[in-house]
Amino acid sequence: MSKGRLEAFSDGVLAIIITIMVLELAVPHEPTLEALLRLWPVFISYVLSFANIGIYWNNHHHLLQGSRVVDGRVLWANLHLLFWLSLFPFATAWMGENDFAAVPVAIYGVVAVMAAIAYFLLVRALVRCQPADTHLAEAIGSDAKGKISPLIYALAVPIALLPVPFAPFVAFAMYVVVALIWVVPDVRIERTIAR
C-alpha cells in the first residue's frame, strides 16, 4: 500500500486544523489597541497551538519519509492521531477565552497527552510494517523527546488544578517548554550543520 495518499490526507487535515484555530481569534468590535490587547490570552494560546501542530506536521513528515510502506493498522493509527489533534482548536479556544483558568488549562494538557500517545502508537504501527531493511527504528533511535513530552504534559495536568495562585500558568509554562524542546534544537542543529 502506497503512502502518498496517507501523507496528502494528513497534510490536508493538519493544514485545516492549524488554520481554523485562527477563526477563534474573534474580531473585536471596537477599533482600538485596548480591544486588541484584551485578546492576548487567545493569541498566546494560538501561538502555542500553531507551534504544536507545526511540530506534529514536522515529525509526521520525517516519520513517513523514513517509511516505505503503510498498512491498514497505520491508516487507523494515523486517523486516531488526527482525531486528538483535531481537538486542539477546541482546547486552545477554551483555554484562551477563559484567561488560562485551571480546568481548561488542564484539559489542554489531557488533549496533548492523548495526541502524544496516539503519535507513539503510530510510530509503533509504522515500524512494525516496514520491510526488514528499512531501518526506521534505528532512525527514530531512543526518541528521548518523544518520551519526555507526554510525561511533562501528564505532570502539568494535576499542577494546573492545584489550589494555589498561578498554578495554571505554571502548567502553561510547561506546555511552552515542551514546544521549545522541539523547535529550538531543530533550528540550532541545522544552524550548526550549515556552519
Next chain:
Amino acid sequence: MSKGRLEAFSDGVLAIIITIMVLELAVPHEPTLEALLRLWPVFISYVLSFANIGIYWNNHHHLLQGSRVVDGRVLWANLHLLFWLSLFPFATAWMGENDFAAVPVAIYGVVAVMAAIAYFLLVRALVRCQPADTHLAEAIGSDAKGKISPLIYALAVPIALLPVPFAPFVAFAMYVVVALIWVVPDVRIERTIAR
C-alpha cells in the same frame, strides 16, 4: 483520464469535512468540568462521524488504489458521494445539540443511507470503466459489509422514530455497530497478519 486529481480533490473535501465538524463543539463559556461534560452528546456524535468519514476515506483509498482509470461518470459519482458526506457535519451537529432526539437521529441515518448508496454507485461506475485485466470487481468481492451497512442504517431510521423510550438511542447504537464492523476487523486482521 488519470485518477490523481480525483484522489487529491476527494482527500481535500474529506479532510475539510472531518475537521470542520469539530467547529460544532461550541466552546463553553464557563471554565468548569460540568460545562465540558454537558457537551458529551455533541462529543459522542463527533467521535462517531469522525470514524465514519475515516472509514469512507479508508475505503475510497483502497477502491482507487485498485483502479487504473476514471471517466466522466466516475467524476460525477464521486461528487455525488462527496455531496452526501458533506451533510455529515450538519447531521452530526443537529443530533448532538438535541441530545439524540428522535428526528435528528433518524435524519442522521437518512444521510448515512444516501452516502452508502452513493458509494455503491461509485464502485459500480469504477468497475465499469476499468480495462478488462484490472480485477477490481474480484478485489471487491461479495462486499458483505458494503451491503449490510446501508440495511442497518435503513432499519435504524424508523426505529429512531418509534414512540417508545430510548428508541433513538437504539438507533444510535446501530450506527455505532456499523462503524465497529468496519474499524475492528481491519485492525484485527492486520494484527493477525503481523503475527
Next chain:
Amino acid sequence: MSKGRLEAFSDGVLAIIITIMVLELAVPHEPTLEALLRLWPVFISYVLSFANIGIYWNNHHHLLQGSRVVDGRVLWANLHLLFWLSLFPFATAWMGENDFAAVPVAIYGVVAVMAAIAYFLLVRALVRCQPADTHLAEAIGSDAKGKISPLIYALAVPIALLPVPFAPFVAFAMYVVVALIWVVPDVRIERTIAR
C-alpha cells in the same frame, strides 16, 4: 513552469469552497421535521452551488489535463477565477436565507457571470502559452456550452429583478438549466460510450 502546484492549489481552494457552503446550513434549534423543512431554500441553493463548483472542478481538471505548461498569466487568470468562485458561498447563503428574493437571486447570477468570464480568460491564457503541438484549442473546440452559459446567466439577472410575481424563481430555474446542461450530457455520453 510545471502545472502540478497550480492543480494542487486549485483543488485545495475548490474543495474548501464546496465544503464551507454547508456551514451556512444553520443547525435548527428544534429537533422537528418542520424545522428541517424550513431550511429547504438554503438546501436547494446549496445543491445548486455544489453542482456548479463541481462543474468548474470537472472542467478545470479537463482543461489542465489538455495543457502541458503554465506561465505567470495563467497563474493570475487562475487566481482571478478562484476569486469569483470564492464568492459562491456568500451568494448561495444570501439567496437561500432570503427565500429567493429578487436582489440576492440577481447577485447570484452576477457572480456566476463573472466566474464564467474568468474561466473564459483562463482558457485563453492557457491556449496562448501551450507549445505549438499541444492541440488544446482543438480539444476545446467551439465550446458551445462555455459560450451559452454566461449568456443565460446574464439574461437571468434582469429577469430576477422584473417586478412580476415569481420572476426570481424563473431566474433560479435558468441557473438550474445551466447546471443541467453540464451535468446531464456528461453522464449520458459516458453511458453511451460504456455501451
Next chain:
Amino acid sequence: MSKGRLEAFSDGVLAIIITIMVLELAVPHEPTLEALLRLWPVFISYVLSFANIGIYWNNHHHLLQGSRVVDGRVLWANLHLLFWLSLFPFATAWMGENDFAAVPVAIYGVVAVMAAIAYFLLVRALVRCQPADTHLAEAIGSDAKGKISPLIYALAVPIALLPVPFAPFVAFAMYVVVALIWVVPDVRIERTIAR
C-alpha cells in the same frame, strides 16, 4: 529531504487562508442592494487580502521551483511565514468591519510587515541549504520588489495613525500600491513575452 510535502502543506494552508476570509463577508439580513453595498469596506479588504495571499502563493511557488532541497530550518522558516499569513483573515476582517479605522489599518500593516520579513527569512534559509550548482540566489537577484514592499508597509503603519483626516485611507492606498507592484508587472511581462 524532499520538498514535495512542504509544498503540499503550504498549498493547503494558503488555500484555506484565502478561502476562509470570505466567511467574514457576513450575509446581510435584508435582501436589498443597500444592505449589500454597506459591505463595501469588508469586500474591498477581502479583494486586497485575496491578492496578497495570491502573491505569496505565486512567489512561494517560484521560490520552491528554483530550489532542489529543503532542511529543518526551511521547514520552520516556512511555518513562521504561514503563521503571519494566517493572521491576514483576522486583520482583514477587523479593518473591513471598522470602515478603515486607524488602528485596524495600522495593524494590517504590521501583519504585512511581519509576513514580508518571514518571507525574507525563508528565502535566506532556502538559499543557504541548496547545493552549490542550484543558482537560486542568482535567480532571485537583487529582489528589489521584495525589499521595497516591507518598507512601504512599515511606512504606512505610522501614516495610518496620523491624526489627520483620511490618514488611514492613505495607508490603505499604500497597501494597494504594493499589491499592484507585484500583480501588474507579472501580467505585463508575460504579455510582452507572448508577443
